[in-house]
Amino acid sequence: MNANSFDAIVLGGGTMGSAAAWALSRGGKKTLVLEQFGHIHERGSHGGKTRILRHAYAESPAYVPLVQRADELWRDLERETGNCIFIRCGGLEMAAPGHSHARDAMQSAIEHGLAFEWLTGAEGRARWPMIRIPDDWDLFVDPQAGFVLTEPALQGMMGMAVRLGAVLHEHEPALEWGASDDGAWVRTETATYRAATLIIAAGAWAASVLSELDLPLQVRRKTLWWLAVDDPDLYAPERFPVFIADSDLGQIYGFPVINGLSLKIADHTGGQVTSADLIQPPAVDKESLNVRSLATSLFPGVTDRIVDRSVCLYTMTPDAHFVVDRHPSHGNVVVACGFSGHGFKFAPAIGELAARLADNPTEQTPPILSIDRLLPLDRLDPR
Numbered sequence: 001m002n003a004n005s006f007d008a009i010v011l012g013g014g015t016m017g018s019a020a021a022w023a024l025s026r027g028g029k030k031t032l033v034l035e036q037f038g039h040i041h042e043r044g045s046h047g048g049k050t051r052i053l054r055h056a057y058a059e060s061p062a063y064v065p066l067v068q069r070a071d072e073l074w075r076d077l078e079r080e081t082g083n084c085i086f087i088r089c090g091g092l093e094m095a096a097p098g099h100s101h102a103r104d105a106m107q108s109a110i111e112h113g114l115a116f117e118w119l120t121g122a123e124g125r126a127r128w129p130m131i132r133i134p135d136d137w138d139l140f141v142d143p144q145a146g147f148v149l150t151e152p153a154l155q156g157m158m159g160m161a162v163r164l165g166a167v168l169h170e171h172e173p174a175l176e177w178g179a180s181d182d183g184a185w186v187r188t189e190t191a192t193y194r195a196a197t198l199i200i201a202a203g204a205w206a207a208s209v210l211s212e213l214d215l216p217l218q219v220r221r222k223t224l225w226w227l228a229v230d231d232p233d234l235y236a237p238e239r240f241p242v243f244i245a246d247s248d249l250g251q252i253y254g255f256p257v258i259n260g261l262s263l264k265i266a267d268h269t270g271g272q273v274t275s276a277d278l279i280q281p282p283a284v285d286k287e288s289l290n291v292r293s294l295a296t297s298l299f300p301g302v303t304d305r306i307v308d309r310s311v312c313l314y315t316m317t318p319d320a321h322f323v324v325d326r327h328p329s330h331g332n333v334v335v336a337c338g339f340s341g342h343g344f345k346f347a348p349a350i351g352e353l354a355a356r357l358a359d360n361p362t363e364q365t366p367p368i369l370s371i372d373r374l375l376p377l378d379r380l381d382p383r
């Protein structure tokens with residue numbers, strides 16, 4: 001094998017690229033990862049330090065096996081790296097009348113026989129006196145939920161891949177790629193690399209890297225907020241869960257206080273349509289009005305004083321489900337994109353699925369993740 005020749009190339013060394021590199025390397029594949037920036041950066045979709053992991057999945061019960069596998073792999077990664085990556089503090093879904101996220105999560109839990117609780121507002125207030133839960137809201141508790149620390153997670157996955165022989169080229173954008181029955185290639189300013197298989201995990205840049213497919217992906221600017229807390233101990237992970245509050249203000253979610261100072265909160269809905277290539281201006285106060293309004297009404301110990309903020313990108317598909325599938329024209333190219341603002345928790349399971357699709361021609365992706373649903377009929381693979 002010459003220096004520019006590999007078993008697999010991963011285009012994009014972010015969340016799913018790091019996970020794919022870890023999975024490929026575990027399978028003994030000599031892997032090259034090409035990343036246009038440094039390994040962990042703020043320009044894509046993995047900024048902001050933490051990500052919620054839920055087992056009872058409101059978006060569709062089809063995701064439950066995937067999150068169960070991801071949960072196992074996150075714990076393997078903790079054992080292998082010796083670092084804390086996942087904190088299982090439990091999850092609380094709160095839904096105002098007429099909003100269904102909590103009920104949809106319960107459906108998913110019932111379908112998969114997951115442990116859960118369904119509480120009244122009074123029961124919720126007794127358990128979490130630091131939350132002012134209205135009487136008429138639905139409350140769903142997912143005891144398996146918690147949050148992933150993104151930097152140790154990404155460093156861990158890529159670090160393990162490199163330890164197993166993967167090569168990471170940072171600051172080396174892929175300019176062009178192609179594939180034939182003999183294999184795939186990627187050209188950068190430095191070299192043209194070849195491999196038997198290629199996994200494309202380009203995040204918010206996926207639509208341009210895969211321009212031939214004309215995928216209906218929409219990039220959205222999202223803002224994250226850290227609000228000062230009066231008594232941080234009250235909102236620590238030992239006492240306070242990750243939460244989603246589904247109401248007229250949006251699907252607002254947040255995390256326990258882990259920096260001794262502030263509570264991180266954001267809205268999953270909305271967000272200005274933008275382009276991945278645009279350098280995002282910093283978040284401005286008026287983008288936080290709904291999250292601050294919810295925080296001060298629901299959490300008596302949380303102030304509306306902003307102590308930090310950041311901007312991050314969602315890459316939405318029209319149905320908000322992911323794409324993890326073979327390229328319709330190239331069986332040796334796998335596409336992992338369109339993670340629609342909820343992909344991080346699944347990363348190690350997505351990496352594993354992408355590696356299996358690349359390696360095994362009989363492997364099928366779950367229908368909910370198929371690329372066909374986003375392609376015009378004339379682009380569907382006739383196979």
Ligand SMILES: Cc1cc2nc3c(=O)[nH]c(=O)nc-3n(C[C@H](O)[C@H](O)[C@H](O)COP(=O)(O)OP(=O)(O)OC[C@H]3O[C@@H](n4cnc5c(N)ncnc54)[C@H](O)[C@@H]3O)c2cc1C
Pocket residue numbers: 011012013014015016017034035036037043044045046048050051052053172173174175201202203204205206209222223224266312313314336337338339340341342343344345346
């Ligand atoms: C504000 C916010 C909150 C979120 N909250 C949650 C949550 O609580 N729970 C959850 O599960 N998920 C959450 N997500 C979603 C999750 O973070 C994303 O789904 C996930 O990070 C997407 O991973 P990715 O690999 O597609 O993108 P990225 O991690 O951005 O990786 C894509 C990489 O490809 C690289 N790349 C692109 N083009 C090229 C090229 N030509 N050459 C080389 N490299 C290239 C990019 O530089 C980038 O590093 C959230 C996302 C955001 C933005």
